[in-house]
Amino acid sequence: MGLIDILLARAKQGHRTIGYPKNPPVLPELFQGRPIVRPELCRSGCGKCADVCPTGAITLPTHIKNPELLLFATSDDAGGGDDTLSLDVGRCIFCGECEKVCGDKAIEFTKEHRMAASSREALKLSGETYEMAKALDKKALKVFGRSLKLRQVSAGGCNACEADINVLNTVVFDLGRFGIQFAASPRHADGLLITGPVTKNMELALRKTWDAVPEPKIVIAVGACAINGGLYAGHAETRSGIPSWLKVDLYIPGCPPHPITILDGLLRLLGKLDE
Ligand code: SF4
The missing domain is CATH 3.40.50.12280 (Rossmann fold)
Structure with a gap:
């Protein structure tokens, strides 16, 4: 192959490198990104999400771990503090089983690719906020x-x-x-x-x-x-x-x-x- 052929092939192929990060990434249809955990939607308290999770990534609040306490649960129990439904994205293998079994839609996988974090704690998700990775000092x-x-x-x-x-x-x-x-x-x-x-x-x-x-x-x-x-x-x-x-x-x-x-x-x- 001569130089002209190489240049022609190069012109035909065009620019192959993706435009990210200047342009948004193009992700596959089946891509499962960062999950959103909404404890306030978890009303049935079935605990099925934790049961199906193969890596123990899901932590249930006390009133779900002890169903007899469900009678006394308030909206605060479901929505805030440390004793709440959470998903450790550091353990998660993104099988999606928890989302499938949750009739309350308390766990939902998004197309969000930004998942890196600077601390182990930041990977424990509950609610819609996420602390993204920080730059080095x-x-x-x-x-x-x-x-x-x-x-x-x-x-x-x-x-x-x-x-x-x-x-x-x-x-x-x-x-x-x-x-x-x-x-x-x-x-x-x-x-x-x-x-x-x-x-x-x-x-x-x-x-x-x-x-x-x-x-x-x-x-x-x-x-x-x-x-x-x-x-x-x-x-x-x-x-x-x-x-x-x-x-x-x-x-x-x-x-x-x-x-x-x-x-x-x-x-x-x-x-x-x-x-
Ligand atoms: S998607 Fe993650 S949290 Fe949900 S069941 Fe699978 S491993 Fe567990």
């Missing part, structure tokens, strides 16, 4: 803001999260245009992007990789397994997610998270998105 942004190199560690992952991370390097998402790249060696990295429930067999490798990353360094958890163990939480051969000896700077929920959700989280961390 000014000092860290000075170091990482224009060039972030990440070492990916699959700590027992099934390869679903890894595939959706990999796709960010394609011409469609073109992660490199934001100054974010994956490094082959932890010694060349600014931090770790971890997937998988952290199996016992991988914990030592994870620790050694972390130790090899020079300071200052960050940790990004991608997917329900890395955040909380996902379907493997509590399994004897896993650590149920990233162990407490690592401080996580960014949580990206999903099973696996859509590449746009991952990209959105990374851009927020670097202060390149604020709405």
